[in-house]
Amino acid sequence: MQTLEQLRNGELKGAVSLKLSEGLSQFPNEIFDLADTLEKLDLSCNKLSELPADFGRLKKLKILFCSENLFTVLPEVLADCPLLDIVGFKSNIIEKVPAKALNTNIRWLILTNNKIIELPTQIGNCSRMQKLMLAGNKLKELPAELSNCNNLSLLRIAANQLSQLPKWLLNMPKLSWLAFSGNSFNIKPKINTIPLIHHEQLEMSHQLGEGASGIISKANWRVNDQRKEVAIKIFKGAVTSDGLPEDEMLTYIAAGSHHGLVKLLGQVSAHPEGKQGLVMELISHRFFNLGNPPNFVSCTRDVFDESMRLSVQQVIKIATTIASLAAQLHEKGVMHGDLYAHNILIDEDGNTLFGDFGAACFYDKIDEELSKALERIEVSAYGYLLDDLLTLCEKTVKDQPLLKLKSLRDACIGSDVKARPEFRFIANEMLKL
Structure with missing residues (x-):
């Protein structure tokens, strides 16, 4: 990560990539000094609510991230960057997506965790679109024109307010990765219960990994004066780019036993913070x-x-x-x-x-x-x-x-x-x- 001071001092001249996170409330005009070389700009985790009208001066810009800011409208000036390929405005407060903001060159658009109610029909003009991330919004329907995006391969529409899954979506030629949990049309079937394991029976050891939905740790499970090494996943509880942690847990339980799955041992109960979790067999280090x-x-x-x-x-x-x-x-x-x-x-x-x-x-x-x-x-x-x-x-x-x-x-x-x-x-x- 670079600093605004470095930018203003000219230390970043010729930079291809720039990342600034300093609580910025205004777009630093000094960024335009890099217009001849800048291809990736990350302004995430600031307090920005708009981009300058002449943003298109960044003619070589290919990747833009403005996650965790205060945008309420997807900026129309995105259309003025001819090479813009990847755009990310995750976790803002965006309510409106203007038709003009949909740069037709975009291949990957991330609008996860906003307040978007509808998408313009012009999204169907984004013929290069391969990945579209819309989880955690307020969409009640998808425009049928999205079916014109014949290169769309990955679509995330979980945790919205969709009343049905559009039939045209099911015939898109390249769609391969689809997530749609947490909508009004979703079903929650009755699934077999698994044993409850009290949180006090689990002695946490150390963290093994962390994903969007939760943290996996190694632990010792005390059972009748014996100890068994296990892995525990504690879910964070917030919507992720893919969907809802509750659905992750329930679908895993519903999957049942299979030699290709890590065996589930139980579900964590009485977590001190009220969080949900799963106890699994510890995977061998040879994997x-x-x-x-x-x-x-x-x-x-x-x-x-x-x-x-x-x-x-x-x-x-x-x-x-x-x-x-x-x-x-x-x-x-x-x-x-x-x-x-x-x-x-x-x-x-x-x-x-x-x-x-x-x-x-x-x-x-x-x-x-x-x-x-x-x-x-x-x-x-x-x-x-x-x-x-x-x-x-x-x-x-x-x-x-x-x-x-x-x-x-x-x-x-x-x-x-x-x-x-x-x-x-x-x-x-x-x-x-």
Whole structure:
């Protein structure tokens, strides 16, 4: 992070990236001194409510983040930056999105956690849009013109006020990652209870990780004078970019037992701060992340360490486990919504654990048309996972298993949603390899 003083002293001349967070209430005009080089501007965590009328002077700007400010209107001047590719205004108080503010060059738009009631029909002109983050707003419907965004791959509309999931959404050719929990049309099915584990039985050790929805820690669980090492996830309780923590917890419980899931041991009770939490088996240290989350360039596709290579056997084992688990989830009316390599842990033998239910949603299995459509959206995500696995495969010879996987991949990501196979079919085909 740089400082306003550095900017004013000319120390940042020629900078490509600039991040300022100093409680700013006005846009520093000195930023225009970087107009010839600046490509990324992060003004998050300030007190800004508007951008200057001549903001378009930043002709080379590609990425703009203004999260956690005081904007009430998405600035129209965004349209004046010809190369603007990624825009983030998360956690402001935005109520209005003017048509002009929707720069048609935008590929990734983040408006999570605002107060937006409606979107202009002109959003359908954003033909490059691949990722649209709208969770935590007050949307009552989506404009049908959004269906014109044929490159849209990831859509987050959780925690809004939508009365229904638009049918046109279910046929979008590239939509693969969809999260829609916390709307008025959502169902909350009755799920099997799991044991309650009193918070006082859990001795916290140290933090293992932190995500948008909660903190995972290592702990000792005291049971009848014995101690068992476990992992605990305590949910923060606030809406995330993907959805509601309550839905994450309930869908994970509803998923049931599967060798591709970290085993749930119980639900935390009597937390001193009233928070919800889950107790899980501790994952062996031999497991590691298969991939890394998308970056600014890849947008909706995971990225991988350069050293990552997989054998044909590992690829088959990973793909088989995920297909089997996804089939089980959809048979229970659960859409994961975030089927990605970065949510998968593997070991050297290809044993696989799938996690992070932060974007997961329940849907009505009785509605057969909706049920099949949602499953086939997720099948597309699985197809991209297969594509990643094939890219990582160390074997390039055209042996039969790889040819079969390539054929399955192509069927999964086909633009005709209704022609895609279902997960149970895919799982059965994988068992033949």
